[in-house]
Amino acid sequence: MPTPDDVRTTSIADAAAYRQGPPLAEFARLRSQAPVAWVPEPTRRLRSGSGFVEHTGTGFWAVTRHETVVAASRQPTLFSSAARGAFLSDPKSWADLERSRQLLIGMDPPEHGVLRRRIVSAMPTRAALAQSIHDHAASLVSAFVAEGGGDVVADVAAELPLLVLADLLGVPSQDRHLFFEWSNNLVGFDDPDIGGNDVTTFTRTIAEAFGYARRLANDRRRSPRDDFVSALVTGPEPLDESAFCHAWLLMVVAGNETTRHLISGGIDLLLEHPRLAERFVAGADVSKAVDEMLRWVTPIMQFRRTATADTELEGQPIAEGDKVILYYIAANHDETVFDSPEVPDLARDPNPHLSFGVGPHFCLGGHLARQEAVELFTALRPHVARLRRAGSGSRLASNFMNGFKELPVTLGR
Numbered sequence: 001m002p003t004p005d006d007v008r009t010t011s012i013a014d015a016a017a018y019r020q021g022p023p024l025a026e027f028a029r030l031r032s033q034a035p036v037a038w039v040p041e042p043t044r045r046l047r048s049g050s051g052f053v054e055h056t057g058t059g060f061w062a063v064t065r066h067e068t069v070v071a072a073s074r075q076p077t078l079f080s081s082a083a084r085g086a087f088l089s090d091p092k093s094w095a096d097l098e099r100s101r102q103l104l105i106g107m108d109p110p111e112h113g114v115l116r117r118r119i120v121s122a123m124p125t126r127a128a129l130a131q132s133i134h135d136h137a138a139s140l141v142s143a144f145v146a147e148g149g150g151d152v153v154a155d156v157a158a159e160l161p162l163l164v165l166a167d168l169l170g171v172p173s174q175d176r177h178l179f180f181e182w183s184n185n186l187v188g189f190d191d192p193d194i195g196g197n198d199v200t201t202f203t204r205t206i207a208e209a210f211g212y213a214r215r216l217a218n219d220r221r222r223s224p225r226d227d228f229v230s231a232l233v234t235g236p237e238p239l240d241e242s243a244f245c246h247a248w249l250l251m252v253v254a255g256n257e258t259t260r261h262l263i264s265g266g267i268d269l270l271l272e273h274p275r276l277a278e279r280f281v282a283g284a285d286v287s288k289a290v291d292e293m294l295r296w297v298t299p300i301m302q303f304r305r306t307a308t309a310d311t312e313l314e315g316q317p318i319a320e321g322d323k324v325i326l327y328y329i330a331a332n333h334d335e336t337v338f339d340s341p342e343v344p345d346l347a348r349d350p351n352p353h354l355s356f357g358v359g360p361h362f363c364l365g366g367h368l369a370r371q372e373a374v375e376l377f378t379a380l381r382p383h384v385a386r387l388r389r390a391g392s393g394s395r396l397a398s399n400f401m402n403g404f405k406e407l408p409v410t411l412g413r
């Protein structure tokens, strides 16, 4: 049995390595040789003001088997989201850590449960958004078809979640492009074409988004409506200003790129596998197909936890304070759970993928993302046989999000 030192890897930590797609072969090697493996982190150059600072992370334990990702996710006190945040990059300062602890995703019990119940109870019912999701998906697809194609990412995959978020978060639809820019700046931090590792852009983006959220909250306090924002800032237990801004911004970011990458990655899957596309056109169950796209793409490839005590995972000792990364993308290809995981199967059932996480932080917008993708692929189905690539597209340089920045296609006859 190799020791963890024999199976060291930097490639899974290096954002640039994901430009060619997630390193699935490396994840398979880790699952079989060292399912809890130590990964040193490459040094990153961060732009700050007019200069640069170098930042080297602490290194981390990469958890790659399905069963172990589930086990760690279900012990939020031992594997904490609050101790050092939920992201692979370490907080850059105490203020940074404090900010991440105000996000639902960076909280532990019992605070996490209290805020989560508050947010869930403010969300509109599934039925309330169903018609508008259907209408947005249908009109985006029909415009795309009328144009004879275009960039799947900009024209369809990014637009649908933005339109749905604008409805959900109570902003005029013309302001949805602010969501696009904020989310890109925050999540695309590592990509030289987007966030460019620029701390100043990151900080400015948060200030801008919070300013917008404060104005929105003030408006609803003055004139409440029957909507998500009013439910959070009015009533017997209103969220204070800071809690509201953090909750609102988390929804903007969490509901945005994730669904974009699911849709563009799903279309890429159909383009890459013509037989699969034929079966899809012939009448595959769209819900099952979307679940397989979720497994295949795994838009969020990992989240972070920090051990709060000395412990072990799969026999590997973990020290208090160690960073532990839960690789959903590796778990979603675990051959002990999925038959032929490297072969996409749009009828896969059961499909216990972990793309929405598992445990107390399980995605609270998963139903919306599924509904958006089901409506989009239902509207697109009659045109799938005519879809052709019009270029290679380009992928995000990110070890966190698995997505395309651009995916040009045409619609032939």
Ligand code: HEM
Residues within 6 Å of the ligand: 081, 086, 104, 105, 106, 116, 250, 251, 254, 255, 256, 258, 259, 262, 298, 299, 300, 303, 354, 355, 356, 357, 358, 360, 361, 362, 363, 364, 365, 366, 368, 369
């Ligand atoms: C394909 C689309 C999506 C994917 C792949 C996805 C993935 C995830 C994952 C993996 C988590 C777990 C975080 C953890 O364990 O630390 C999560 C949490 C979360 N997601 Fe999603 N998500 C998607 C769509 C959405 C949408 C549409 C919304 C809202 C409109 C949303 C809001 C959230 C929030 C607020 C959390 C934090 C929950 C908590 O900490 O209790 N997500 N998501």
